[in-house]
Amino acid sequence: MHVILVIAIPLLVAIIYQGWRSTRKRQLFVRRLFWFELAVWFAISCYALLNGAYWLLILITIPFLDSARSTFRKSNEKDLLQNFVDDPRHCGQCEYDLTGNVSGTCPECGWNIPDENTMIEDDNWTKWWIKWEIGYLEHPQKQLHFHALLGLVSIAIGPWILLSDPHHPYFGYTLFLVALFALLFLNCAINTIRIWAYIKKQRDSSPD
Known part of the structure; x- marks a missing residue:
């Protein structure tokens, strides 16, 4: 178990770190990281x-399957837009250099270049310690329900793990897992x- 933790902790740090990388680089990084996740799983x-x-x-299989799904899915329009936001000098689809291009279309692949007013959901919007106010959410109601449900599940799993086998020889690891679920609940809460405040702000600003 100690060996597993030695492997898993650096992996966790790497997963967190990749959240600060641009979308284009992250796509390749996550695919490589997945094989380490597979070994740890x-x-x-x-x-x-x-x-x-x-x-x-x-407990570990459910997030692993979700990671596998997100790792091997095809890039969607949101990914292409995020690529362009991260690097507006290059096409979000084929990386063609768009310097001096005013046509609104990539001459290499035909991708429509978004204008400066295009709204896009920030990949890092959940990181409340970086920026509290949410700029834009594509599906705020779904995000609200998801985070509320995940918070309820996490606060329920922690005590269940603690009470299921309090005399386990690795009780310290049990406490560690309980602490992780407590932090997950805090983050979801x-x-x-924040999502509720965003929805309220959108409703207040919308015309009657």
């Missing part, structure tokens, strides 16, 4: 099966408040 799964910690197996 396999190691923790073996530990969970050998020790009968099936809750741990379920804060973002739920």
Whole structure:
């Protein structure tokens, strides 16, 4: 288990770090990172099966499957827009140099170049410690429901893990997991408040 933690902690740091990278670079970075996630998932799964910690197996499998889905999905229009926002000198689809181009279309691939007023959801909007006010959300109601539900689930799982096997020889790791879920709940609660404030602001500013 100590070996798993030695592998997992640097991996976690790398996952957090990739959130500050541009979308284009992150797409390649995440694909490489996924294979490390696979190795860690396999190691923790073996530990969970050998020790009968099936809750741990379920706990790590669900986010792993979600990571696999997001890693190998095709780039959508939002990704292309984010690429352009990160690097407006190049086409968001093919990276062609757009210096001096005023046609509104990439001459290489035909991608429509967005104007300066195009609204796009910031990939880092959940990082409330960087910027509190949310600039733009594509689906605020869905985000509100998701973060509220995830917060309720996380606050329920923590006590369940703690009470399910309080005499486990690795009780310190159990406390560590409980602390992680407590932090997840705190993060979801804060973002739920921010999303609610964003929705309220949009409603107040909309014409009657």
